[in-house]
Amino acid sequence: EAGVTQSPTxxxxxxxxxxxxxxxxxxxxTSVYWYQQALGLGLQFLLWYDEGEERNRGNFPPRFSGRQFxxxxxxxxxxxxxxxxxxxxxxxxxxxxxxxxxxFGPGTRLTVL
Amino acid sequence: xxxxxQHPSTLSVQEGDSAVIKCTYSDSASNYFxxxxxxxxxxxxxxxxxxxxxxxxxxxxxxxTLNKTAKHFSLHITETQPEDSxxxxxxxxxxxxxxxxxxxxxxxxxxx
Numbered sequence: 001e002a003g004v005t006q007s008p009t010x011x012x013x014x015x016x017x018x019x020x021x022x023x024x025x026x027x028x029x030t031s032v033y034w035y036q037q038a039l040g041l042g043l044q045f046l047l048w049y050d051e052g053e054e055r056n057r058g059n060f061p062p063r064f065s066g067r068q069f070x071x072x073x074x075x076x077x078x079x080x081x082x083x084x085x086x087x088x089x090x091x092x093x094x095x096x097x098x099x100x101x102x103x104f105g106p107g108t109r110l111t112v113l
Numbered sequence: 114x115x116x117x118x119q120h121p122s123t124l125s126v127q128e129g130d131s132a133v134i135k136c137t138y139s140d141s142a143s144n145y146f147x148x149x150x151x152x153x154x155x156x157x158x159x160x161x162x163x164x165x166x167x168x169x170x171x172x173x174x175x176x177x178t179l180n181k182t183a184k185h186f187s188l189h190i191t192e193t194q195p196e197d198s199x200x201x202x203x204x205x206x207x208x209x210x211x212x213x214x215x216x217x218x219x220x221x222x223x224x225x
Contacts, residue, residue: 004156033213041217042215042218043157043204043213043215044215045212056211056212090156090157100145100147100162100206100208100211100213101159102213104149104156104157106155107156
């Protein structure tokens with residue numbers, strides 16, 4: 001069974017541009033989580049989607065947004081990129097809204113120049 | 114909200130030794146505590162988890178202990194091997210309709 005997949009693996013953007021990151025959860029999972037892993041800061045929770053709705057949001061500005069599609073895949077959009085947005089963006093999925101166990105994908109490395 | 118502190122930030126051991134990583138949490142409502150291993154260039158991999166209704170859980174060379182009164186939990190790795198070298202993260206959450214709060218990670222280096 002395939003795990004969580006993310007694309008692209010690497011993404012290079014310049015300051016002020018927009019970035020779109022994509023995630024496909026484990027088959028049968030309805031919940032998708034996004035985390036930012038900046039150097040030395042651990043994993044910071046960004047967004048949680050389940051059944052197409054945003055369920056929770058971390059302490060990030062509104063230029064971080066996303067959505068979940070009917071097939072439960074998800075995309076994360078980052079507008080007006082800043083240098084500090086350079087990080088590894090991780091997607092995780094869980095079976096449903098009540099299941100705590102999260103499984104992570106390999107991440108997308110975003111570099112803002 | 115929940116706050117998780119993890120110690121030590123780095124840990125070096127010799128192959129065959131034991132390694133212990135400790136985490137404390139702040140929210141007494143938290144009742145699910147997973148541990149993840151992250152190898153270089155990869156996403157975090159769930160290695161073991163524990164819920165508040167048990168005090169200890171083992172899986173081969175890995176064990177996790179939980180002290181709810183003191184609000185801390187620990188990861189124990191016995192007979193360490195070089196392939197155990199990685200960054201380990203602890204996390205905590207109140208169960209159901211919540212998100213994980215992670216510690217800042219421990220870099221474990223196992224020398225042959």
